[in-house]
Amino acid sequence: MNLLERIDQLQAGRNDVYTGVKEKQGLRDKLNDEMEAYLKRGGKVKQIPAGYSSYRDGKVPMRGVTRGPKEKIAYDPSIQETPDEVIEARNKIIRKSKPIEIEKGPRKSANYLKKIEYQSKYLKEISKKFGPNDKKRLCEMVGISTKTFENIKCGDGGLNESNWKVLLMCIDGFEFTQKVKKPRYTRSTDPEVLRRHRVKESRFLAIAAGEKKFNAECMYHGEVVYVMDGGNRARCSICRAKSRKKTT
Numbered sequence: 001m002n003l004l005e006r007i008d009q010l011q012a013g014r015n016d017v018y019t020g021v022k023e024k025q026g027l028r029d030k031l032n033d034e035m036e037a038y039l040k041r042g043g044k045v046k047q048i049p050a051g052y053s054s055y056r057d058g059k060v061p062m063r064g065v066t067r068g069p070k071e072k073i074a075y076d077p078s079i080q081e082t083p084d085e086v087i088e089a090r091n092k093i094i095r096k097s098k099p100i101e102i103e104k105g106p107r108k109s110a111n112y113l114k115k116i117e118y119q120s121k122y123l124k125e126i127s128k129k130f131g132p133n134d135k136k137r138l139c140e141m142v143g144i145s146t147k148t149f150e151n152i153k154c155g156d157g158g159l160n161e162s163n164w165k166v167l168l169m170c171i172d173g174f175e176f177t178q179k180v181k182k183p184r185y186t187r188s189t190d191p192e193v194l195r196r197h198r199v200k201e202s203r204f205l206a207i208a209a210g211e212k213k214f215n216a217e218c219m220y221h222g223e224v225v226y227v228m229d230g231g232n233r234a235r236c237s238i239c240r241a242k243s244r245k246k247t248t
Contacts, residue, residue, distance in 0.1 A: 116158040123153040131177025141170045195219065203234045
């Protein structure tokens, strides 16, 4: 593109801009003339607040209308009332002196409470027979959760007649797992463990009798005399003597 072509393009752009400005100026003059004629005929201009010009036909919604100042209640110094009394008087005016009626829910009947009590006692007795995982298996058979089972057992709600009948039918043919009681202490058959146990029993008997020596079986020397120190710790007399010789 040579220089002359570029000059022609720039000149054409300037002409377009100039014509656009001229057209806008003509529109402004035309609007001003129409506005003057409208005002001469007795018309009035409705002004829209700033920020509401985007609403159609100038109709501002209610949320955009600024409210006037709140009505102030005149204070009469001759009336000696506490703030609580003033507030209560205003609340009565607001409520039109009618107390608010609170709707109460339906009360539980006596039969319903008896049913809950009966189901709770029954499930507590059944729970005593439960073994490991018995409660979970029973709840799966009935179709209820273990939490629901515990709530009914505690008296917090109850089952309807159909579910209660299903639960009773499941309990009739239910096989309870036997509870296996583990002994508190298991006696070992290891000879060394049994020997230490006998030494321990002999030491307790000597402490009860107020003695510092007793006879028991040593791991290395057989039946010997055990000697207790100030803390009632017992040790074989031969092993004690040997350890003292090594230290000296």
